[in-house]
Amino acid sequence: MNSRVEHIIREGRFDKERLVELLSCGAEDSKPIFLEAAKVKKKYIGDAVHLRGLIELSNICSKNCLYCGIRRDNKSVKRYSIGINDVEKAIQFAIVNNFGSIVIQSGEITSGLFARQIEQILIKATCMSQGKLGITLSCGEQSKATYERWKIAGAHRYLLRIESSNKKLYYKIHPNNQAHNFENRLQSLTDLQSCGYQTGTGIMIGLPEQSLEDLANDLCFMRELDIDMCGMGPYVEHEQTPLYMLRKHLLPKSERVFLTLKMIALLRIMMKDINIASTTALQAMVDGGREKALRAGANILMPNITPGCFRDDYALYQNKPGTQEEAEDSKINMDALIKRAGCYPAYGEKGNSQHFAQRQILS
Ligand code: 5AD
Ligand code: SF4
Numbered sequence: 001m002n003s004r005v006e007h008i009i010r011e012g013r014f015d016k017e018r019l020v021e022l023l024s025c026g027a028e029d030s031k032p033i034f035l036e037a038a039k040v041k042k043k044y045i046g047d048a049v050h051l052r053g054l055i056e057l058s059n060i061c062s063k064n065c066l067y068c069g070i071r072r073d074n075k076s077v078k079r080y081s082i083g084i085n086d087v088e089k090a091i092q093f094a095i096v097n098n099f100g101s102i103v104i105q106s107g108e109i110t111s112g113l114f115a116r117q118i119e120q121i122l123i124k125a126t127c128m129s130q131g132k133l134g135i136t137l138s139c140g141e142q143s144k145a146t147y148e149r150w151k152i153a154g155a156h157r158y159l160l161r162i163e164s165s166n167k168k169l170y171y172k173i174h175p176n177n178q179a180h181n182f183e184n185r186l187q188s189l190t191d192l193q194s195c196g197y198q199t200g201t202g203i204m205i206g207l208p209e210q211s212l213e214d215l216a217n218d219l220c221f222m223r224e225l226d227i228d229m230c231g232m233g234p235y236v237e238h239e240q241t242p243l244y245m246l247r248k249h250l251l252p253k254s255e256r257v258f259l260t261l262k263m264i265a266l267l268r269i270m271m272k273d274i275n276i277a278s279t280t281a282l283q284a285m286v287d288g289g290r291e292k293a294l295r296a297g298a299n300i301l302m303p304n305i306t307p308g309c310f311r312d313d314y315a316l317y318q319n320k321p322g323t324q325e326e327a328e329d330s331k332i333n334m335d336a337l338i339k340r341a342g343c344y345p346a347y348g349e350k351g352n353s354q355h356f357a358q359r360q361i362l363s
Contacts, residue, residue: 002025002029005030005033008021014266014270020213023262033262034295034296037296038295043272045273045299048343049338050275053090053103053303055305056310056314057139059080059106062109063140063180064180065173067243069240070314076240080310086307090102091125091133094133101133101136102133102134102136103138104135106118106138115142115150118137119153134156134157134351135154135156136156141160142188157228157352158192160189161202164203164204164210166218169214173208189201189225200227200231200275200277201222201227204232204234205233206251208235209246209249223271230276231276236318239318253285260282261293264278265296268297268298275353275354292341
């Protein structure tokens, strides 16, 4: 065992330099990190895994992120937007199966029509579940007025990944223009917090030209922003995107997976009571990826309940798992994987961020 790693963990002071040290050590030396994360998770979170039924509402997107398979300029994507009847069926599925929460995710559209569509879904979901369903939105950058409107209509939580907190790297993976402005994205995150959302962010791990310093800074960024939730996963290359050109410069998949698990473990140690999602991108990289994330410190799973006929078209990255499965299969799979990770599915619970609740009490 590496006594330096043990020393850092024992002291519990995680500045950037120390985080880089922890991120750079190999599998054997990293064991104390994973042991500590498991201890922290047990104490602050327990073995409950909260479920969020994921509805991929639309793959229509006005943006052109250089890594994403559904970017606007990818003309080979068959675009869809799920109609209200199918959305209602998916919501009903989440209610009947006692999932406790749903996530509505979509490409980024800022039209008034889209704002109204989301508002109607929120009102419907709240009414159908008599307010019992937790509702998370992941619909990109919007005006503060739209965030407020959606909050009033019933949304509790919002996920908006910063993707990378290093502005330079951010512009290597996004076009440098007004639609992809780094400061606007930061502003959106603070707008969400001031609207009273449980606010989540996250990053991609293993991006071309991303350093361990970048990842350490990302962890510090999330702590400084005092987020309530996090969803982070490995970068997975997609051949119909500009970033695919740089695939030769990527870390091997196994290293991206290991780094992702270590990032989850470190974030759990640093932010003990936040919700951390075990993401599908991990599963795309390695069998049992999501299970490993639960063991590393994650406590949220997002079974895909998008109607089967739309699944293949929401391909942010290649080898996305579960695209061929109907919702029922996904639920059975989730139950089994939660059990394998030594946890239990917390059916019927909203699973709000304890960190958020704590802050409300303190303020
Ligand atoms: N690999 C991994 N994650 C991706 N995302 C988009 N494209 C990819 C990719 N190629 C993630 C981004 C985005 C979320 C919806 O999906 O982090 O915020
Ligand atoms: Fe659109 Fe999100 Fe993909 Fe960027 S990452 S192109 S905003 S769906």
